[in-house]
Amino acid sequence: MGEENLTIMEEFVILGFYELPNIQDLLFGIFTVIYLSILMGNGLIIVITKTDPALHTPMYFFLGNFSFLEICYTSVILPRMLMNFWSQNRNISFVACAVQLCFLLILGGTECFLLAVMAYDRYVAICKPLYYPVLMNQKVCIQLVVGSWICGIPVEIGQTFQIFSLSFCDSNKINHVFCDIFPLLKLACGVTSINELFVYAVSVLFLTVPFLLIIWSYVNIITTILNLPVGMKRSKAFSTCSSHLIVVTLFFGSGIITYLRPKSTHSPGIDKVLSLFYTIVTPMFNPLIYGLRNKDVINIIRELCKP
Template structure:
């Protein structure tokens, strides 16, 4: 044990950076991937930026639901900007090296924004619960001050824990290899590179996932059980249809994000999960932020009208 510790410490001095293995080593395919990811990143910025713009300036959309949606769109831009620009740089330059400090910073922002997304989705579910289940009290409960407090709590709520989590991960000895089987710095591939017993780190990952993943998901699930129960009691078929349409978009987004993220983090040090986790991590960090604006806009008449006013009404 003592000799292994010395070997680890000796090898630790050689691990000054990590090398992303990425998705492919073929230069031709890397150029193709650069084009695909560049288009995706551009579409994420444009789509979510458009939602931020119309929810900010359209008088019809000055409600708590669209206030949260605007914040969610801003979060999606930040969330993808933590990983995608670096991936594009690596694909363009074919230099996949990243320093330990840069890796730690990337992981820290990635985890903080990931937790913010979980909490903000829970806040949005609570907003829909109050709007449908307690409509008479909605203006009183979801006043401007409460909305601000909920958004600030979502953005800052997980920050101390995630900073501690990153510090805990990078306190490990990385003595086996510096080749990171991923496209950005994430916990599962880093734990695979650590030498020694990482069981406590895995427990902390599970505890973190339960606190900021499972609990918000259960909150969302409970909110929608109450919402659906209330909707089914509505006497009007038109009222039921309208209520379902305002909630279905959020449910789709919740399902896509939580399912892919849960599968990725279910086995932090499993070889099998690392292969799938690389693809799934791209799904919930890149693909869903691209489709989320489409999901919200295609089923929302208010946003469609706001977009038409923005581009076709000169008096907007």
């Protein structure tokens, strides 16, 4: 039997937007501004929700944790992307790639569960207001947040280990903007159908199940809101929920299309654009969606800005 032409990979090359060589400096500037806006916007929400006693409620407790998660999530991706633009050195070691993928999957799974928790919080607040102080007490809120952060860790570590246990062929060029599952599977030798099946199973667990729970929550919420008298309460309830739904649509929409569509339909260009939505666009718009559409947050920012 002939020996298979396999290579022990020591590093990969993240191609990123290599097809746009003339605007690398422009892209560096754009993504630098985006990263700074994510840090400042989400950081401001964290500070406001932690320091102002009026916002020490479950909804803002979850929002503060969500903003912290968004900072962590983008920090897994954007600093290395900016470094690649600046130095034009797109190499990433085997271990660094594995670590990036692992944290990306863990934090992405956390975001799925935390968005579901935030939807449940709105469901209880609107549909069961009399039970809200009991069902969403401080202990329960902490348990829900901690559970969102840790429940996916074993699964995502196992998935990362499974991906990087594969043998890779001669090419080490990842045609993507960061280390992600399907671009890595394209470089793997042999049959990867079992790995792909596991990816779809985990995607159903982390994407579809929380998304269906969110849909169920909002069907009940909308039904309850429509039964409220016409006035401020209905308008405020719709405003609060619509902010959450915008974030849900951006994140889950791009995530589900990326990870649940057949491998044969994947194309590098589309995958790069979709990946930017759930890793960068959602964190960037999170402060705008929750801040500029929230009167409580706007009033506190005005107070802070007063001389």
